[in-house]
Amino acid sequence: MSGTAATLGTRSRTHPAGPRPWRLSPARLGIYLFLGAAAVFFLVPIWIMVATALKTMPEIRGGSVLLPPSALDPTAWLNAWSTACIGLECAGIRVGFWNSVQIVVPSVVLAVALGAVNGYCLSFWRFRGADTLFALMLFGIFIPYQIFVFPLIGITARLGLYGKLPGVVLVHVVFAMPIMTLMFRNYFATLPIEIFKAARVDGAGFWRIFTSIMMPMAKPIIVVAVIWQATASWNDYLLGLVFAGREHLPMTAQLNLLVSAEMGAHEYNVDMAATLQTALVPLVIYFVSGKWFARGIAAGAVKG
Amino acid sequence: MCHISSAIEQMIATTNRHFSLRRWLAPITAMAPAILAVLVVYVGCLLWTVFVSFTDSRSIPDLAWSGFGQWTRLYADYRWRTAMGHMFVFGAFYIVGCLVLGYLLAVFVDQRVRGEDFWRTVFLCPHALSFIVTGELWKWYLDPEFGLQRSVRDLGWTGFTFDWIADRHMALYTIVIAGIWQSVGVVMVLMLAGLRAIDEDIWKVTRVDGIPPWRVYTSVVPPMVVPSILTSVALLGAGAVKNYDLVIAMTDGGPGIATDVPSKFVMEYLFERSNIGLAAAGATTMLLTTIAVAAPLVAWQWWQRRRRARGPA
Numbered sequence: 001m002s003g004t005a006a007t008l009g010t011r012s013r014t015h016p017a018g019p020r021p022w023r024l025s026p027a028r029l030g031i032y033l034f035l036g037a038a039a040v041f042f043l044v045p046i047w048i049m050v051a052t053a054l055k056t057m058p059e060i061r062g063g064s065v066l067l068p069p070s071a072l073d074p075t076a077w078l079n080a081w082s083t084a085c086i087g088l089e090c091a092g093i094r095v096g097f098w099n100s101v102q103i104v105v106p107s108v109v110l111a112v113a114l115g116a117v118n119g120y121c122l123s124f125w126r127f128r129g130a131d132t133l134f135a136l137m138l139f140g141i142f143i144p145y146q147i148f149v150f151p152l153i154g155i156t157a158r159l160g161l162y163g164k165l166p167g168v169v170l171v172h173v174v175f176a177m178p179i180m181t182l183m184f185r186n187y188f189a190t191l192p193i194e195i196f197k198a199a200r201v202d203g204a205g206f207w208r209i210f211t212s213i214m215m216p217m218a219k220p221i222i223v224v225a226v227i228w229q230a231t232a233s234w235n236d237y238l239l240g241l242v243f244a245g246r247e248h249l250p251m252t253a254q255l256n257l258l259v260s261a262e263m264g265a266h267e268y269n270v271d272m273a274a275t276l277q278t279a280l281v282p283l284v285i286y287f288v289s290g291k292w293f294a295r296g297i298a299a300g301a302v303k304g
Numbered sequence: 305m306c307h308i309s310s311a312i313e314q315m316i317a318t319t320n321r322h323f324s325l326r327r328w329l330a331p332i333t334a335m336a337p338a339i340l341a342v343l344v345v346y347v348g349c350l351l352w353t354v355f356v357s358f359t360d361s362r363s364i365p366d367l368a369w370s371g372f373g374q375w376t377r378l379y380a381d382y383r384w385r386t387a388m389g390h391m392f393v394f395g396a397f398y399i400v401g402c403l404v405l406g407y408l409l410a411v412f413v414d415q416r417v418r419g420e421d422f423w424r425t426v427f428l429c430p431h432a433l434s435f436i437v438t439g440e441l442w443k444w445y446l447d448p449e450f451g452l453q454r455s456v457r458d459l460g461w462t463g464f465t466f467d468w469i470a471d472r473h474m475a476l477y478t479i480v481i482a483g484i485w486q487s488v489g490v491v492m493v494l495m496l497a498g499l500r501a502i503d504e505d506i507w508k509v510t511r512v513d514g515i516p517p518w519r520v521y522t523s524v525v526p527p528m529v530v531p532s533i534l535t536s537v538a539l540l541g542a543g544a545v546k547n548y549d550l551v552i553a554m555t556d557g558g559p560g561i562a563t564d565v566p567s568k569f570v571m572e573y574l575f576e577r578s579n580i581g582l583a584a585a586g587a588t589t590m591l592l593t594t595i596a597v598a599a600p601l602v603a604w605q606w607w608q609r610r611r612r613a614r615g616p617a
Contacts, residue, residue: 028415031412031415031417032417034408034412035412035413035417035423038409038412038423038426038427039423039426039427041485042426042427042429042430042485043426043429044445045430045441045442045445045485046429046430046441048441048444048445049441049444052444060450061450063458064454064455064458064459065444065445065447065450065451065452065454065455066452066455067455114337114338117334117335118334118335118338120334121331121334121335125328125331127328127331127332127335133335133338133339133342136342136346136347137338137342137346139346140342140345140346141542142538142542142594142597142598143346143350143542143591143594144542144545144546144567144587144590144591144594145546146567146570146571146574146583146586146587146590147349147350147353147354147587147588147590147591148345148346148349148350148353149571149574150353150356150365150574150580150583150584151348151349151352151353152345152349154365155344155349174341174345177337177338177341181338205330206330206331206334207330231432234434235433235434235435235436235437236434237434237435237436237548237549237552238548238549238571242575252434252436252437252549253436255436255437255440256436256440256552256553259440259443259553260553260556268444268450271440271444272440272444275437275440275441275444278434278436278437279432279433279434279437282432282433282434283429283432283433285432286428286429286432287425290425291421293428293432294424294428294493297428297431297490297493297494298493298494298497
């Protein structure tokens with residue numbers, strides 16, 4: 001499918017109608033009204049999260065959820081981070097934060113490296129059965145984890161990795177592999193094969209071509225893959241819950257334990273502060289990376 | 305003479321074989337982790353679970369064949385059938401909602417508006433958040449006591465009621481709304497890619513013929529963004545079957561079993577109610593549903609490839 005390049009290209013340069021009209025006809029006004037209403041729909045939930053996290057409990061009980069906090073009160077924010085009780089432990093959501101960091105960093109490095117090698121092989125070193133292998137991988141992108149979870153527990157337990165950090169990282173890498181491979185394969189498929197052939201003629205071997213030629217050329221897709229995998233593994237809940245073990249529960253799992261706890265009166269400001277803290281890493285990645293995030297969606301969408 | 309040439313041929317053949325082994329050793333070693341993962345996890349674990357659905361496994365796997373007992377038990381279970389129903393209702397509203405709203409957003413963003421990057425960034429923003437965060441957010445936002453309902457009442461509309469999240473007939477639709485909020489940006493991105501891949505000449509022709517824009521976008525454009533639509537349907541459909549985190553965070557299946565879904569049912573029978581066989585039958589159902597959802601995309605791509613192979617029509 002074409003369109004990866006078009007995703008990010010702006011129409012204005014090539015559009016036959018010339019420069020953007022600046023005058024506001026009723027139709028143009030309607031367009032902006034629609035976009036504005038949509039923006040409200042998307043932003044209000046995020047706004048109330050930020051606002052609630054900075055309010056005091058009396059203010060939450062007393063006033064509208066949509067109103068801004070009357071004073072910026074950091075108490076809930078600090079509580080959520082370092083003293084809120086999750087289960088029996090009262091050390092805040094930061095425990096989950098560090099667990100997530102420990103899970104996400106190695107799984108991003110390994111998954112991207114593996115995806116790059118796989119994509120390179122599937123593009124330039126197509127052995128017999130490579131297509132079948134790739135088809136099976138693509139199929140894997142769609143399948144619900146529930147079908148793999150139980151036997152995978154048995155396997156990781158036998159390897160002595162169940163409930164440990166390396167175990168949950170391994171599972172993340174296994175499930176990230178198809179999408180990573182797909183991204184790199186599609187990227188390498190756009191490179192001219194002559195580059196590869198010329199390197200072969202010059203006597204470069206498999207790894208030499210990979211490290212000296214392909215990797216330097218693959219920088220854009222490496223960025224896309226890192227952003228994708230960092231966001232996906234940070235946002236994971238199910239794999240962390242099942243494979244990380246009690247000691248290493250990721251931030252999402254800790255957050256859910258905190259918010260859904262049924263004991264005592266709920267401090268909604270603490271709940272929302274913890275939610276915001278959990279959301280912050282992917283949000284920062286999103287706003288810093290800008291178009292690369294959207295490019296990942298286009299590259300990750302399964303194509304023929 | 306003949307003897308010598310055949311010896312040379314054999315020599316060349318041997319070197320070739322030798323060379324080719326050396327040539328293929330590195331790629332195959334490099335692919336070994338992937339091959340292992342596919343065989344052990346994507347094929348092995350999957351077949352294991354499918355097989356276990358035909359056994360009497362309770363808390364520990366028992367690999368003796370016992371026929372369709374778990375399947376009949378599963379489909380006789382009211383809770384499972386309810387959960388399946390919820391999955392289909394959620395899926396239908398989620399997919400249609402995302403497609404319609406995503407298409408609208410893409411079309412409006414594509415009107416050469418000012419600040420296009422800004423709008424796109426806003427609409428895609430929720431997709432950076434996890435379903436857990438999305439669920440916690442919307443649970444708070446829709447809280448009947450402190451959330452949106454109270455805010456609107458405070459504005460003076462005292463009779464305003466929006467307590468769907470606590471209403472067992474409507475709770476599922478709050479999950480649909482939150483799901484659409486999180487995912488529609490992706491559809492917008494895919495649709496926008498589709499719109500921008502349309503030939504410039506088509507736009508010119510519609511302009512010259514004086515077809516009103518709304519007609520262009522309802523009749524002319526949709527058939528041309530079929531690839532985007534199919535990709536979206538496959539992604540969203542698979543997402544609807546997988547839907548677990550969002551339900552857990554937002555309603556935890558409640559009130560009662562009003563928002564129970566198959567993924568939650570399977571997880572419970574795997575880990576809390578220890579009936580692995582029954583859970584496996586449930587998981588296999590989820591797998592089959594996913595295949596059915598992804599099938600149109602695969603079929604369409606296959607058809608396109610065949611058409612391309614035959615040459616331009």
